[in-house]
Amino acid sequence: MTSTPTRQPARASLAAFIGTTIEWYxxxxxATAAALIFGKLFFPSNEPFxxxxxxxxxxxxxxFARPLGGLVFGHLGDRIGRKKALVATLSIMGLGTVGIGFLPTYASAGALAPALLVALRIAQGIAIGGEWGGAVxxxxxxxxxxxxxxxxxxxxLGSPAxxxxxxxxxxxxxxLDHAALFSWGWRLPFIASAVLLVVGLLIRSGVGESPEFEALKTQRRTAALPILEVLRDSWRTVLLCLGANVIGVAGAWFxxxxxxxxxxxxxxxxxxxxxxxxxxxxxIQFFTQLASGWFAQRVGAGRFLKLAAGLAMLSPYPMFVLVSTGKPAAIVIGIAIAVMCMSSSYAVMAGFMTNAFPVRVRYSAISISYQCCAALAGGLTxxxxxxxxxxxxxxxxxxxxxxxxxxxxxxVCIAVLQRRQPAATQAGAAIALTE
Incomplete structure (x- = not known):
């Protein structure tokens, strides 16, 4: 007799949280170094702009590398398992980040320095592209x-953490003084990722494979080419999920x-x-997301997401007015207004998207939807x-x-998705479109 796969809801959620925390760190x-440091060290110019x-x-x-990661690890996650794909993505991300901490700058290596930076940045993109879908x-x-x-x-929750x-x-x-920061200080946060990598791998090793995937594998019903099934049968849903994610993704980087x-x-x-x-x-974002997931479970994910997106449309105006004052309290309140609206959508979108696709292609489907949105909305914002x-x-x-x-x-995309998948957007509803 085949044993029923064991569910580990608390341990799996904790492992997903800690793993994504490390990768988002x-x-x-x-991102922080790109805004403050890298322009001067890797792309020196007389014009700061x-x-x-x-x-x-x-x-x-x-x-732009994230859709590739979603494609590769989505395929692996739908074929050989979510857990194995996640161990690989965490390792790639950690090694790529530590490598950035040891890079030479333009002053010492010339054009080789930005070339190496771009190569390791691509590795980061591939890793985070494969990570998100599996963790969710x-x-x-x-x-x-x-x-x-x-x-x-x-x-x-790994994003705000x-x-x-x-x-x-x-x-x-x-x-640190300017010379120390731009000489060696900026490297320390990258090198510290080595410790986090070890911690993350230890935690993830203690969680079993997804019970829904294990059941599918036992029945020998996994997809041979999951991405082709997604593009053939669910491309409209993929595009709508891409659009639904825009404010959660682009808003965070904005x-x-x-x-x-x-x-x-x-x-x-x-x-x-x-x-x-x-x-x-x-x-504020961390606790907003925690509360949003709890509240959306009770009122319905689709209804909650529409409210969050509507409020997000209004939020940048008070944000800029308050930030422009230059006063610390006003800056915090202004940015928090926008972040609370944006992060409410981001928190609930994972479960909303998961319910829209069948188990056999779910990793590939949600990964390509989210990561293509990240490439366009997040990368360009x-x-x-x-x-x-x-x-x-x-x-x-x-x-x-x-x-x-x-x-x-x-x-607009959330509203259309809710009409197309009404059962999938209700809190506690049975999983739509599964096997």
Whole structure:
């Protein structure tokens, strides 16, 4: 007799949270360094605008690599298992991040330095591209159906937790004098990732494979080429999921990466002050996401997501008004308003998307949806924001309109998805479109 796969909802959710925290820490320290450090060290120029643009270009490269990671590890996750794919993605991310900490700069290695930076950034992108879908599924597929929206949101908690760790790391070196920071101080947050890598691998080894995948494998019903099945049968749903993710993805990089550059270079505010403000906001984001997953489980994911996207459309206007004052409390409140709306959508989207696809192709489907959105909306948002700030000096309203447009895209796609998959968007509903 074949034994029934054991569910480990608490352990799987904790492992998903800790694993994604480590991977997002790696991703966020690169984002912070791209906004503050890399332009001067790897892309020196007489014009800071062009150095910043080049630095954010390497930031975008990592996003463009994410669909490849989603494709490769989505295939592996649907074929050989979610757990094995996740161990591989965590290892690639950790090694790539530590490698950045040992890179030579342009001053010592010339053009080789930015080339190596781009190569390791691509490795980061591939790793995070494969990580997200597996972490969401390990948490969600171990959970009982009536708790899936809430427990799947634990994988999303890794984003604010990783941001908190990244900001702590950079706050610890931001107070160094300029020469020390740009010589060796910036390297420490990257090298510290080696410790986190070991911790993450130990924790993930203690969680069993997804019970839904194990059942499918036992029945020999896994897909031979899952991505082809997705593109053949569910391409419309993939596009809608891509659009639904826009504000959760782009909004995060707008407030946590572009705003860091905007406040320090355009508004002339102190770097340490902005890092401190973002640090406080990261805690607000963490608890907002935790509460959002719990609340959406009770009122329905689709209904909750539409409300969050609608509020996100309004949020950039008070944000820019308050941030422009330059006062710490006003900056925290302004950014927190936008972050609470954006992160509410981000927290619940994982479970919402999981319910939209069958188990046999689920890893591939949610990965390609989310990672293509990340490549387009996430990778380009800091670049577009930098160009708008340059073309409209001293005016924040074009930036606010851009942010509202991102939220509007999500609102429309969420509404259409809810109509197409009504059973899948209700809290505690049976999983739609499964085997």
């Amino acid at each position: 790696d991703f966020y320290i690169y 062009y150095s910043t643009l080049a630095s954010f270009g390497t930031f975008a490269v990592g996003f 599924l390990m948490a969600g597929e171990h959970a009982p159906k009536e708790k899936r929206t809430f427990l799947a949101s634990f994988a999303q 990783g941001l908190i760790l990244a900001l702590l790391a950079f706050r610890s070196v931001a107070h 407030v946590n990466t572009f705003m860091l550059n905007y406040t320090t270079q355009t508004l002339g505010l102190d770097r340490a002050l902005i890092l401190d403000c973002l640090f406080v906001v990261a805690f 800091p670049l577009v924001g930098t160009l708008l700030a340059h073309d409209f000096p001293g005016q924040w309203w074009p930036l606010a309109l851009f942010y509202s447009a991102l939220a509007a895209v999500s609102l």
